[in-house]
Structure formats: structure tokens, C-alpha cells
Amino acid sequence: MEYVAQQVMNALAFGAEYALIALGLAIVFSIMGLVNFAHGEVIAVGGYTMVAFAALALSNPFIVIGGAIAAAVLMSLTLERVAFRPVRYADPTTGLLTAFGVSIILQNVFLLVVSPRPVAVTSLYFLDWPVRLMGVQVSSLQVFEAVTTVLVIIGLMLFLKRTTLGLAMRAASLDFEMVRMVGVRSNRVFAMAFMVSGLLAGLACIFIMARRGSVDPHLGFNPVLKAFVACVVGGFGSLPGAVLGGFLLGAIEVAMLVLLPQEYGGMKDAFVFGIIALVLVWRPDGILSPRTEKGDKI
Amino acid sequence: MELSTQPGAFPAPGPEPMLKVENLIVSHGPIEAVHGISFAVDQGRCVSLLGPNGAGKTSTISALMGVARSSGQIAFDGADISDLPVESRVQAGMSVAPEGRRIFSNLSVEENLVLGGATRPDRDGKDADISRWLETFPILGERRDQLAGTLSGGEQQMLAISRALMTRPKILLLDEPSLGLAPKIVTQIFQMIEQLKADGMTILLVEQNATQALRLSDYAYLLNNGRIVAEGTKETLGQSSALMAELTGIA
Ligand SMILES: Nc1ncnc2c1ncn2[C@@H]1O[C@H](COP(=O)(O)OP(=O)(O)O)[C@@H](O)[C@H]1O
Ligand SMILES: [Mg+2]
Numbered sequence: 037m038e039y040v041a042q043q044v045m046n047a048l049a050f051g052a053e054y055a056l057i058a059l060g061l062a063i064v065f066s067i068m069g070l071v072n073f074a075h076g077e078v079i080a081v082g083g084y085t086m087v088a089f090a091a092l093a094l095s096n097p098f099i100v101i102g103g104a105i106a107a108a109v110l111m112s113l114t115l116e117r118v119a120f121r122p123v124r125y126a127d128p129t130t131g132l133l134t135a136f137g138v139s140i141i142l143q144n145v146f147l148l149v150v151s152p153r154p155v156a157v158t159s160l161y162f163l164d165w166p167v168r169l170m171g172v173q174v175s176s177l178q179v180f181e182a183v184t185t186v187l188v189i190i191g192l193m194l195f196l197k198r199t200t201l202g203l204a205m206r207a208a209s210l211d212f213e214m215v216r217m218v219g220v221r222s223n224r225v226f227a228m229a230f231m232v233s234g235l236l237a238g239l240a241c242i243f244i245m246a247r248r249g250s251v252d253p254h255l256g257f258n259p260v261l262k263a264f265v266a267c268v269v270g271g272f273g274s275l276p277g278a279v280l281g282g283f284l285l286g287a288i289e290v291a292m293l294v295l296l297p298q299e300y301g302g303m304k305d306a307f308v309f310g311i312i313a314l315v316l317v318w319r320p321d322g323i324l325s326p327r328t329e330k331g332d333k334i
Numbered sequence: 335m336e337l338s339t340q341p342g343a344f345p346a347p348g349p350e351p352m353l354k355v356e357n358l359i360v361s362h363g364p365i366e367a368v369h370g371i372s373f374a375v376d377q378g379r380c381v382s383l384l385g386p387n388g389a390g391k392t393s394t395i396s397a398l399m400g401v402a403r404s405s406g407q408i409a410f411d412g413a414d415i416s417d418l419p420v421e422s423r424v425q426a427g428m429s430v431a432p433e434g435r436r437i438f439s440n441l442s443v444e445e446n447l448v449l450g451g452a453t454r455p456d457r458d459g460k461d462a463d464i465s466r467w468l469e470t471f472p473i474l475g476e477r478r479d480q481l482a483g484t485l486s487g488g489e490q491q492m493l494a495i496s497r498a499l500m501t502r503p504k505i506l507l508l509d510e511p512s513l514g515l516a517p518k519i520v521t522q523i524f525q526m527i528e529q530l531k532a533d534g535m536t537i538l539l540v541e542q543n544a545t546q547a548l549r550l551s552d553y554a555y556l557l558n559n560g561r562i563v564a565e566g567t568k569e570t571l572g573q574s575s576a577l578m579a580e581l582t583g584i585a
Contacts, residue, residue: 201448207438214403214436219424219453219501 043294049178051286052185053095053243057263058154058270058278060236066209066273067229068124070131074115076256077142078234082108082241083251084150086157100159104245106239109244110236114233116226124226146253152249181243188239189279192232196275201228209273271311271322280324288312344413350407350412350524352377352505352536353398358406359439360393367393369560375505380527382547385557391540392433394557395509397537399423399430411504422566425453427504431511433540439483443474444480450500457540461492488519496525501573512543524550 057075064072078166085107089100119138123130164177196202204220205228237256244259245251262285263278270281288311292304300307314324341583351374359367368390375381375560383391400420404583408416438446440521448463454460468475471492477485482493499505512520520543524578528550531537541547548554556564556571564571 114340194556200452201443203438203445204452207441207449210440211436212437213420214432215449216420217401217424217430217432218450218497219400219421220449221421 037108040170041170042174043290045169045172045174045182046177046293047179047287047290048283049286050289051238051283052181053259053282054263054266054285055185055279055282056188056236056240056243057259058266058282059275060186060233060240061260061263061267062270062273062275062278063236064229064233065267066203066275067212067225068120068131069128070120071128071135071263071272072115072117072120072233073132073135074138074142075233075237075261075263076254077139078108078111078115078143078237079241079256079259080146080251081111082130082238082255083157083245084146084155084254085157086245087155087251089111089152089155089160095158095159097162099243102237104241105235108238108241109231109234110238113227114213116167116230119189120230121226136167143253143257150253152253154252156250158249160242161249162302163242177243177246184239184243188236188286192275195232206231265312267310268321269322269327271319274322274324277322277324281322284315284323285312340441349377351375352411353538354407354409355398356409357405358394358396358408360390360404362393362402362404367560368397368404369554371374371555371560371562373555373562373565375536375538376552378534379552379554380397380531380539380550381495382539382541382544382551382552382554383557384541384544386542386549388539388559390555390560391557392509393560395432395507395538396542397508399428403541417560423500424503427501428507429498429501429503429505431491431498433486433509433513435490435494436484437485437490437493439481439495441482442479443482443485444468445492446497449501449519450497453501454470463502467499471496486524491515491519491523492526495523497535499530502534503537506530507540509540510542511539512546520546551562 045111060075064070071115082104088115089095089103094100101224119134121133122136157208164179165177166173166184167176167179167180196206201224204215204225208215208225212222212225215225235244240259244255263282266285267278268281270277270279285308289304292307296304296307312324319325339368353375355374357513358368358372359370360496371394373381373383383394387389392402394404397404398408400418400423406416407414410423411427413426415426417548418426438449444464447467451463465484468478471489473489474493474496482490485493492530495508495511511523511527515523524546527537527539530551539547546564546570551568553567554571555562
């Protein structure tokens, strides 16, 4: 019983991380049709900010966490301004290639300026301690992760429902030109999308760093790849789809870890992606695809 | 603005028109859809732009709003807006209920109106306007929390016009508001436009339905193949022009 509960918590924690990152990808995609593969480097910038703070002997947790998130937001906004604005109205392939280019350049900058090797960051270890939750021993970090993700989703929903800019972002996913024709400045919509995306990357960065305790130039690569898969499964461009896909992927991964016999352990990812492929056979556009679910995206 | 620097060139009687378009050329990529047209809309007037399918009416509207590539002069409310981006034109007082309505189908009826008033700094006035439109069109009021995509065509058109009015525009551009609607609904829509005109709104009305449009227009231009081929009041246009009959089906 305790074992099952722990595995459920594992699945939720993994799912939460994927959901946070997938939401960051989906919000940008829904508005400008861009698959932002440089999202992983936004996460890594958060990690390297922690390294910088450690070097400056700044260890106040609020400064470390706040600084890393702020750095991710700034990085995301900078990418929009410098790299993605020029290709804003270009075709999706151009945007995709730009994102890949930016991603590779940033990885190499980390590699040259900092180090190709992992750099240890110990300032977030304090987030992880064993807690008993309804009689089950789990990690506090997992609880934080699940709770943060739920709060983020609620906050994002409120933002998208209650603020004019939020309404503009939802509307822009269907008809950006019409949004401009009611007078909303497109720069504000794009900047807000990247700001939210950066904020989500920053939060994901905190949890990834707290778990791994180190940063290297490829810190964000694997999580973003997984989040991309989550987006595809959930329906690319759909925000509920990104959340659903993230948690589904987390659940499948943990289920494979638990269910696969020891000797197949190395093939976990193959099984995970096999199941994902089956889901896509059933729903080629993803479970909550904006095309199948015409209309509301959140 | 070229015109105002040469006062002798055009002996302008009375005040400047609200909207004055000179030699407007509109292209979609390599295709030129409008080949240099000129027209004007005086304040408080309803002017219609008539013409068959493909004449260049929507291209003209898009150029006026700044979402299609164009050259020529567009003077609005005493300023040259030819080079302004779309958002600034809306700020300056232009608003459009576009062809195909383009309501935000994934937003509720009320959210469409809220977003329509995105540029409004006056919260109270904006809320009052939202209530006003929901009361003016009780069917929209009943469905305020419903997704706009679930509305019927006529309801969507009412929403599109209400949304356009949420900016409190100085001029309202209407692109084929009667397109694809049942005759009864068309009558309703034209009644609404007539009411707006009576309230003093300046309107540029694009229509293929020339009979209805002419009835409430002070002046009309007939567009064909990207050129203005006739213009006049409903009396002069409606009676004399054989071209008019051919292009709009008016007997
Ligand atoms: N986005 C576009 N790309 C290419 N050609 C277009 C586009 N929009 C309109 N056109 C062409 O421009 C001409 C005028 O079209 P339009 O302005 O839509 O006419 P109307 O609104 O009077 O029916 C047509 O020949 C049409 O095919
Ligand atoms: Mg048209």
C-alpha cells in the first residue's frame, strides 16, 4: 500500500515537472506556432544563475530561487526580442530552425563560458526532506512540485479568464490579426507569452535543480524533449492538453519503472514511447487537440 | 499629408472629411487587388462601397485597417495614418466588423466584448457599454457566458458589430454584415446600422446587397475589378447606371 502511494507520488512529481515545461512550450506555440526548443536553455540559465549566486556566496533561499526564476523570465523575454521577433510571421519551419539554432548557440555559450562538465549546486538541498503524508513517507520536494504545479495551473487559468491580456492571448491562438484589430498591441501579447513561458521554465528549473543538484549545458534538453512529447500527446497548442500530456507521461514512466521486469529496465523509454505511439494512433492530433476540440483551449 | 500643403489644388468646401483615401493601391503578395482608388467619408455619414465578389472591397477594408500591404494616402480625422500599424489606427478611432465576422469563438460572448474594449482606460464606461450591448441584443445577453462559437450567424454578426463598437470608434467599417444571413436577420442587421447612423456614427459600409445598403447610405461608390467605376447618391446611382444594374443586380 505504502509502495503504491509512493509510486503515485512519484508519478505526480514527474508529471508536474513535465506539465510545467509543456505548458511553457504550449503557450508560445498556441500564439505564434513556434516550437521553442530553446526552452531548455531558459531552464539552464536558471541553473547557472544559481551557480553564480553560489560563487558570490549568496545562499539566502529566497534570493537563489527568486533570482533563478527572474533570470529565466529575462532570458525568455530576451529570446523573444532578439531571436524570435524577426521570424514572428515567418513560416513554422523557419521558427523551428531559429529555435534549434538558438538552443545550440546557448549550449555552446554555457560550455565555453562555464564548463562542459556538471557544476554542483547545493543551495536547494534544503527543499528535500522526508515527510509523512497521510501515513505515507514521501519527499517534501515532490509535494512542493505537485502543489506548485496545481497553483500555477489555477493562476494561469485565472489570468487567462480574468485579465484582458489573458483574453487576448486566448483569442490570439485562433485569430491574432483580429486581436490586433480590436487594438491590442501584438508586442504585448508576444512578450506576455514569453514571460509566462519563462516563469514556468524558472519554476521547473527550481525542481530539476533541487533533484539533480548540478547543472550542465544540457540540463534542459531531456526535460524539454519529454515535455514536447507531452504536448504532442495532449494536443499541440492546447494548454489543458499540455497539462494532461505531462501527467500522463509521468504516470506511464513510473508505471513502466514499476511494472517492467528488471532485465527490461534499460528499455523503459522504448516502452514509454511505444505506449505514446499507440495513443497517437488512436488520436493522431493528440488527446485534446485544438482541432478535434474546436473552440475553447482552456 | 500632401493635400493640406497645397491648399489651392482642391478648393475644399466645408470641413475635411473624416476619412479621405487617395490613390489607394492594395496588393496581396504579387497580386494587385485594388488599383488606385480614391474616396471619402464625411463625419456622421454612411457611405457604402458596393461591388460584386472579388471587386476588392475587403482588400480596401484591410488596407484601411492596416492589415494588408498598400500604398497611397489614408487621412483619418485630420491625420495621415497611412504608415501607422493597425493597433494605432484603432487607437485613432477606426474599428471594424470584418468579413466573416471573426468573433473569438473560443471566448464567451461577454469576453468578446471585454476584449473588444481592450484599449479602453475607463473601466466604468467600458462595463456600462458591455451591459448596453447585452441589453440591446437580449439574445446576446441570454448567452453572455456561452462560447461565442455556439452562436448563430446572425447573433455572431451582432456580436461582431457590438465588439467593434466597444472601442468607441469615430468610424465604423462594416464588411458585408448581411453575408450568408436569412432575410429576416438581414433586416435586423440593417435596422441596427440605421440606428447607429441615427445616433451619429460615421459608417463605411461594404456590401454586395446594394438595395439594402443604398437605402441607408448618403453616398456610394461602385467598385469593380479593383477600380471605382461609378459613384453618387442613391438617386443618381440607383436610377441611371446600367453598370450598377449589371454589377449589383439592382433592376
Ligand atoms: N489574401 C489574398 N491573397 C491573394 N489574393 C487575394 C487575397 N485576398 C483577396 N485576393 C484577391 O484580391 C481580389 C479582391 O478580393 P477581395 O478584396 O476579397 O474582394 P471582395 O471583398 O470585393 O469580394 C480578388 O481577386 C481576390 O482573389
Ligand atoms: Mg469581401
